[in-house]
Amino acid sequence: MNLTKKNTNGFCILSIEGRIDTTNFNEFENEIVGIIGGGETNIILNCKGLNYISSSGLRVFLIAQKKLMALKGKLHLCEMQPTIKEIFDISGFSTIFKIFETEEEAMA
Amino acid sequence: MKEEFSILNSIDELPVLAGKIEELGEKWDLPMPLTMNLNLVLEEAISNIVFYAFHDKGKHPIHIAVQNESHEIEIVIEDSGRPFDPTSKEKPDINLPAEDRPIGGLGIFLISKIMDKVEYKRENDKNILILKKKI
Numbered sequence: 001m002n003l004t005k006k007n008t009n010g011f012c013i014l015s016i017e018g019r020i021d022t023t024n025f026n027e028f029e030n031e032i033v034g035i036i037g038g039g040e041t042n043i044i045l046n047c048k049g050l051n052y053i054s055s056s057g058l059r060v061f062l063i064a065q066k067k068l069m070a071l072k073g074k075l076h077l078c079e080m081q082p083t084i085k086e087i088f089d090i091s092g093f094s095t096i097f098k099i100f101e102t103e104e105e106a107m108a
Numbered sequence: 109m110k111e112e113f114s115i116l117n118s119i120d121e122l123p124v125l126a127g128k129i130e131e132l133g134e135k136w137d138l139p140m141p142l143t144m145n146l147n148l149v150l151e152e153a154i155s156n157i158v159f160y161a162f163h164d165k166g167k168h169p170i171h172i173a174v175q176n177e178s179h180e181i182e183i184v185i186e187d188s189g190r191p192f193d194p195t196s197k198e199k200p201d202i203n204l205p206a207e208d209r210p211i212g213g214l215g216i217f218l219i220s221k222i223m224d225k226v227e228y229k230r231e232n233d234k235n236i237l238i239l240k241k242k243i
Contacts, residue, residue, distance in 0.1 A: 017193060021122065021151055022119055022151060023119055023120070023122055032209075044156055050113075051144075052144060052147070052148070054148055054151045054152060054155075054218075055152055055212070055214040055215040055218055055219025056155070058214055059211055059212050059214070062206065062209055062211055063211060064204045066207065068208060069206060069207060076203070077240075082141075083140075083141045083144050085144075086141075087148070087218070090221040090222070091202060091214050091217065091218060091220065092200075092203060092204075092209075096205060096206040096209065097206075103115045
């Protein structure tokens with residue numbers, strides 16, 4: 001898993017590459033919790049490069065969502081691969097996240 | 109077609125297992141999304157065993173058999189940990205809003221949604237989890 005960060009139009013855009021699973025979800029959790037703790041409250045997670053997620057990874061998405069909701073912030077997801085979208089659908093996560101096709105739409 | 113392997117009850121073994129399933133997917137010419145889902149199901153089942161099945165810090169083998177026959181994938185996972193029936197776990201309410209969703213508890217639910225059949229048996233002091241999916 002690799003996370004790259006850029007700031008555009010008032011959003012902090014985080015691009016995820018690789019897998020988020022039981023072996024590395026801690027790393028993902030620490031990074032995103034650190035970024036929220038650092039004051040970023042409008043976050044876009046670009047999932048284009050995310051090619052595998054297990055329940056440990058979903059857990060971190062939910063933690064980030066809860067933290068940002070409490071701060072009245074935004075968490076937008078975009079460019080999700082169909083296999084990942086399916087996992088979000090079956091776990092009911094598609095209804096608790098705002099998921100956009102493109103990064104531009106996520107910023108609008 | 110059937111492949112069997114054993115791993116130890118350690119999270120470090122998960123990438124090894126993922127590699128084996130990917131090899132199997134190529135060998136059996138399975139579609140990529142299916143291979144990914146099989147990997148996911150195995151990760152969820154094995155991580156439960158690693159985290160909860162053993163009270164000691166010892167190394168214990170987990171046996172995994174994957175069979176591809178008559179358009180059905182069957183995965184059998186055996187461990188000698190304390191009795192645990194994942195099929196008895198309460199299903200999470202996936203219609204709750206984010207603020208009310210509990211953190212965690214999705215692993216077994218994902219297994220049950222991805223696979224067609226999930227069976228549990230306790231035999232000879234072993235947990236046996238049988239997962240089936242039509243392909």
